[in-house]
Amino acid sequence: MLVTDVNEALPGGSSLLRNEPVQARSSARLTGLLDAAASIIDEIGYERLTTAMVAERAGASIGTVYRYFPDRIAVVDALALRCMQRLTARVVEAVSHDDVTDWRQAVDLVVDAKVEMYRTEPGFRAIRFGDVPDLGAPQQAPVSSPLADSVLRLLVERFDVVADERTELAVQVVVEIGNGLLARAFVAGGRGDERFVEECRRVVTSYLEPVLTVG
Template identity: 30%
Template sequence: MTETRPVKRQARGRQRIADILDAALALFAEHGYERTSTNAIAARAGISPGSLYQFFPNKDAIAEALATRVVEQMRAAHAAAFDLAQVTELTLDQLIDKIVDPLISFNVANPGAKVLLANTDMPADLRAATRPLHEAVVSRVAAILQARIPTLTAAEQSLTAMVAVRIVAAMMPPIVAAKGAERQALTGELKKALHGYIAPIDRSR
């Protein structure tokens, strides 16, 4: 019996962390980062504030843990969509679909993620918590550009990827908030913007 107790405690601890992160992501979607308190997160997770602080010292730490989880989930979403070997075989519009559609699907399923991706209301000194998320997305797009347009320098790849990700980040909140035909229309406009930005570079390959 004594050997199983630490395992059970560890399992409960992992579940408690998952509950806290799920609660935080939902509240970020509903109220934004700035207006969400640790007390509200604890209440949504069904625990006391003291229990929350056993796992996370503050809201910044929760945001950082969420960013790490979101990075892993977004990588999985893109990995399931396509691999880098395919990018040279696709038209630019097909490529944009392959990049954008998993991002939108993920953010619709996890609406609080848009706060982390877009930094919609996070103070400047807290944005470092979500930097790994931005870096992971930019790195993924840069790798796609490298595979598709090998003539680009590393600096050009990074700059183009960063701008493309900023375009997506700016459009993600209204896309997630919209429904039905409006969401489709906004998604189409996002893809047009990306096509207009990338097409002159893509034609050079």
């Protein structure tokens, strides 16, 4: 489980890490550092986060933090990657059920999954999902979000949606819209403002309707 947590945090051997954890003990240590960072970010925001705070909260030395992360930005990026992986896993699990027979249901479940992450995942509210993490290499083309990629793949596999340029752009757009509306819903924390949650459902469904509805 600890190794899974680390893989979720930094999929594909991200260059955010100075050293890849190869043993369960190292994985547990890295997971603890990210958990500590998440709890601090919930309290004071990521702008004020420091590597010293992470070390103190995790009960680790500052050297342990620097063993894995070159700076505080790398810690935040790693936490964002872990949050995105956990969100994507929830979406895939929810939409894959046999009783989900319509793309509109799938859209609702995507919104539900993200709302639940806001309510239960430490550090999630502070992550800026519209920002592309710095993965150490210049981007030659616009980068779609992992969530948009997963949603499109599920729509194609489950509901016979054609993955053409129009559909790909539409899914990316609604993911960005959803990010903004749900961030607004949870700007004050707590259970969130249901008005913005419901508007998120309405807006993204309405935007996708003429693209995904055939005939």
